Amino acid sequence: MSLPESVSRRAEQLRAEIEQHNYRYHVLDQPSITDSEYDRLFQALQALEAEYPELVSEDSPTQRIGNKPDSGFSEVTHEQPMLSLSNAFSAEDMDAFVRRVYERLELPPEAELAFACEPKLDGLAVSLMYEQGRLVRAATRGDGYTGEDITLNVRTLHSVPLRLLGEGWPARLEVRGEIYMPRAGFERLNEQARAANEKTFVNPRNAAAGSLRQLDPAVTARRPLEFCCYSTGVVEGGSLPDTHTERLRQLNAWGLKINAEMRRVQGLAGCRDYYTDLAARRDALSYDIDGIVFKVDRLDQQQALGYVARAPRWAIAHKFPAQEEITRLKAVEFQVGRTGAITPVARLEPVFVGGVTVSNATLHNMDEIARLGVRAGDQVIVRRAGDVIPQIVQVIEERRTGEENRVSIPEHCPVCGADVERTQLIKRGKGREQVSEGAIYRCVGRLSCRAQLTQALIHFVSRKAMDIDGLGEKSIEQLVARDMVRSPADLFRLQVEDFLSLDGFAQQSSENLFNAIAASRQVALARFVYALGIPEVGEGTARALAAQLGSLQRLREARPRLLTWLPDIGLEVAHEIHNFMQDAHNRQVIDDLLVQGIELQQNEQLAPELQGSISLDQLLLRMDIPGVAKTGAQALARHFDSLDAVLQADAAALAEVPKFSKKAREGLLACLQQPEWVEEARALEAQLLAFGMHWRCEAAAVPQTGAQPLTGQTWVLTGTLEQMTRDQAKARLLALGAKVSGSVSGKTHTLVAGPGAGSKLTKAEQLGVPVLDEDAFIAQLAQWESA
Template identity: 45%
Template sequence: MSGRARDARASRFRRPGASPLSSDLPSGHRTGHGADPAARAEALRALIRRYDHEYYVLDAPTVPDAEYDRLFAELQALERDHPGLAAPDSPTARVGGAVAGGFAPVRHSRPMLSLNNAFDDDAVRGFDRRVRELLAESGLDPAQLRYSAELKYDGLAVGLRYERGRLVQAATRGDGAVGEDVTANIRTIRAIPLRLEGVGPEVLEVRGEVLMWSADFEALNARQREAGEKEFVNPRNAAAGSLRQLDPAVTARRPLRFFAYGVGEVRGAETPATHSGLLAWLESAGLPVGPERAVANDADGLLEFFRRIGERRAALPYQIDGVVYKVDRRDWHELLGYVARAPRFALAHKFPAEEAVTELLDIEVQVGRTGKLTPVARLAPVFVGGVTVTNATLHNEDEIERKGLMIGDRVVVRRAGDVIPEVVRALPREHGHEAAGRYRRFGMPHACPVCGSATEREEGEADRRCVAGLYCPAQRRQALLHFAQRRAMDIDGLGEKLVGQLVDGGLVSTPADLYRLDAATLAGLERMGEKSAANLVEAIDRSRRTTFARFLFALGIRHVGEEVARLLADAYPDVDALAGEDWDALAARKAAIQKENARRRARGEPPEPVPLEGVGPEIVDSVRRFFAEPHNREVVEALLAAGVGWEAPGGAAGEGAAAAGSHALAGKTFVLTGTLPSLTREQAAEMIRRHGGSVSGSVSKKTDYVVAGEAAGSKLDKAASLGVAVIDEAALRGMTGEK
């Protein structure tokens, strides 16, 4: 039986008119006898592509599976008998090739961003209000605002790169900047065209979701049971696991689908001005696009779409976990900009969480990298939110007290999407003789469960913490892993097991100790040969050259994530300047400027820049306390003494760093757009900051220069309308003096 027949869909064969079977082939090409093999093969490919599109995209097959299989077998025979006819975009190439050796990394031409989430109506109305306020501040008419609404599919995000209409590469989302090359596996998915309708743009990167229909998931699990193999937990896991098979032939046997929902890089084509138009444009190119979508004028329209989809959710053939709202005008996307890694022009509205009941078997305490003690519920296994849950967060001792939890309780557990499961409440307890001894109260420990040091809870804080800092092995391990991660100091090869050996063996107590390691010492560790040891020493040495923002993030200061670290690095050239800040005076200065800006807005005047805008009192207090702790200063000074440094804007590098940079761009604001010849966006931004300039995500009257590369987007039009100067990478290098 054919793969299509196994989908149990032959009964839905519809014949709206004359059935387009072999008679659809051009005259003289209907048999293999005497016909031109090349013309016959191309005709068969065109027909099979059409039938694939009808079946997998339109969900309206027009031929029975037997006829499809006959044509497919004929094409296979032709390509076997005439090897020169084989083509990479032939439907027969979808059966899967040789086993791959792994997945190569792929850097996305433009980041694949995540979305901020909303869980109630108020959050959606707040999103709409903020968008309208930002448009008004930019001098645009909020009355022209429209939203595009679509489904949030529960699958795996991927990017498909087409060049001149042919699929050349596919990658998973990964961390948003770098994904995994899954081209061979993507080519097996019949819902994804290997060649677009007509001649496509020079480059078209399509963003979308790989998923599995619920019925196909059930059939797959039935086959797994029959074969005595492990069943998949849910369609999302099945889709992700199928796409990441090292053998494409395995992926080819899995019933995967695809929905396009956007684009990344586009070159050589004018794309529609609206997101709703873009989806229709992608659909016209032969790409599958979800049919459930709408355009709304305001928050009421968005919420009406959400409720309508919620009512139909159970009847959909695939799983979704919410809906997505996007500002429809695409030229407004860059104007609205981004907050950290999420766009301001889009929002994911999640459906209510799923809940289940189980038993609270015990409560254990984990110690995090900042010393925070977190109680964790150990649960009798329960299936909720698509996965089997055995652990759930209890947050802190106040939460346990507020919920009145006791070990032995029957509790309600909630899991929403990918959010960590949590215990919501306890059910009424049993009473009487049979319940005696079943329930036990829990108290947070006053000694660290890892190192035995004292724990304390500061006034106004919800969390209890171990006071041992980096001396606590639990904190030490996590602090070192955080320090070495790719977005911090980027020490490749320093993984969890190796860090455990270094800490347990007393070789490393603080991050500064890493820079005293040598290859001979490392080679003596378990599973560390001479080559691995030499590579790690080289990676550690390479990490000495970094940026101030990465260094601050690597220190693991509480509340200082990547975005806050960048803001601090933009404002201060080095550790001494940051640690020596008069934070009280800074707070008074910020308050005065914010008060003055309120008066300026009332007068219609431009506001003054606010120092450390976005860095609130809680973050400031955390930074202040970090640098007030002598032990922390000792670690920082040891790192600098070990040669860790960064290029400073004023040319004075951190200890051990080569002096570079200037004030050449001081006071200038730059916006980056398009693909530069030799610099990534991050490298270009670092160059600008290194020479005293600042980088913004959107063009405004305050922008001094737009640095444009290939496939520059709507920011160029915005720059032209505002009279902002546009330069290329060569001009930027000329301004900085860097070759």
């Protein structure tokens, strides 16, 4: 028996009416019917679907609560990273942010610049994916790149439409926002828990997070959660307005809740006024906020500003002053970190601050202890900086009793007993070094110190380093405590039987871990460099070193001044890298790892943009000659045909150099009298030659034999590239014969899209232009450049 058309029509009418009332009640906060009337509509739809089961569809309002998942939450990889925001904690920080935006957009101070302002909800960031207007997936932010699938739980929120209202939405639309718990709902939830003699939640954010991670969606459905959208991610098969505020208003028209406090203001003055107004009304709001998010409103300006590391340059979170409480500092203990840094930690009498019970606080270093004048036993003011990290901000000296004890750095490491030394700060510039005492004390025990070894191994095996699955902190602590591992290389000597001796390991898990360690022997150079734990070298710097130098051997040999020609590497970081690589102990660790079969995935080739790229004047400029700036270095290079000629010049020869000042001559002559300076200059030139960066190596920059593989192709770059700059990517494409354009058209061969890609990506998809992400792009480059 076929389904009567009138029944289908009635079901669709009821669904549309119910969703419209959901929208007015949960999104607009403007209900147009009573609860009893709503219930009658809902019951009518339920009865109709019960009589005609074939009517039931996933996006029906009656189907919000689904069955429990078979297991835990599965992993979701975000198609576009969900990046975090930089923070401003003061008016000065906010002023500096706006000033940087104006400078990067090359706008005059008097120019108008619109900002979108929104309260920073204290909840959980999530991503909703709609396809053809229907909700198909919801995921947590996670680490920004990978989150958890919480679709079944998010479907239970009435402020999340199961299908979008209206029409005109893109074929695929990712909506990003915050799930939070209003204060009234939080208090009601805790009242119910107290009545049932159950554990209460500490604050609304914890309650929201715990509610979303329930394995039973029915539990989530009973929790008073709300969703509020704040941006979009993937947009395919359609377009959205070209300003942030208009995009959110469009999402609101499609049934998604936006914050009623959202405003569009002009310039720094508008941002200041908005901050002052909302800060004054913060306690009167129905939900918790910990600051305000300011975003450049125009999307084209956002794209021009781009991203840095894991945050956009076009947005900032201006945090409200942190909450403070008074408690007693019971003691100061010292912890040992991965690099041997001895860090003081305050042990406090537990105190409730900003919704969290705090018993520990950071003291940063001994200079901070001296600045605060803190003593064990003091009454102190504790603040949760940015509502996250507890820290001591002030000592209440008038409450001292005389029984407080001064805090001193231990002479010996509290873990291994080795000596503790204070670091030195060396400022280098213009041929001089200024040495001063640093704020950090270090244990000199290196990997013979179990604390350093444990932390170094935890970093070494972590997901973004060697990515050895199954080797957690507890297992590493056991291996170190039992003296089974004394160096990262020892991990590769372990056998299945060794893991069986550890707590929590059975035969299968031991074999899995053994296989995971074996598989990690093949590792990308960037990951290996990051895994080594070189001070000041994070993921981005490790990727740059690998992409630019191409091999571990070059990195091990590179002189500090040579490293500064690599993007985003200053002299201090260059010295950290060089010192690490020249340290006998570290060299032995690397050699041991290679002996254990580490196979580095490296292209062995110097980046094309570095080949033959360093001129004589650039070399001279790197040598920090007092009085010699860019113009002086160019004058020397024009007059002398080689570095050797410069090094052999006397006062008379230098006097003949056109446009070379007396001050510059005196500075260079002083350097020429220093054997170590001359030796460094010659060594730097020799390394430039060996690496292929010397000006005489220019012919090697672009192979001239055979046709270039990308000749006749037009490529476009968009978004933020994380392993190289856009300029470097452009240079490599040009070296392969491609034309690099700034806009997408029907003639575009390929688009390379990094995080933050916007309208260019949308247009490329509409035109059917092939799109590569950065990893695929780099793989293709390596293939072409090695051909």
